[in-house]
Amino acid sequence: MDILTEILEQEDVLVLEEETTDLRELVVFNDDVNTFDHVINTLVQVCRHSQEQAEQCTMLIHYKGKCTVKLGSFTELQSMCTAIHDRGISADIV
Known part of the structure; x- marks a missing residue:
């Protein structure tokens, strides 16, 4: 194995590790205020x-x-979480 192949393989492993370790969850919480239709429409749109x-x-x-409701990096989920909050629905990234 030449040095270039070894370097490329190491980079692939690093990228894979970065992608899997940064995976977060966008969680939506129940409340007594929002209707089913409002939450459904929000999830479809956002x-x-x-x-x-x-x-x-x-x-x-x-x-x-x-x-x-969604998996991704914090950066990917942040704008979705904000948009859900803007619609009056409780959500968090964990």
């Missing part, structure tokens, strides 16, 4: 969920108290 996916997440939020 998180780009399908209608069915948004409905399923909303049911989990209602019955379990919270649901992870």
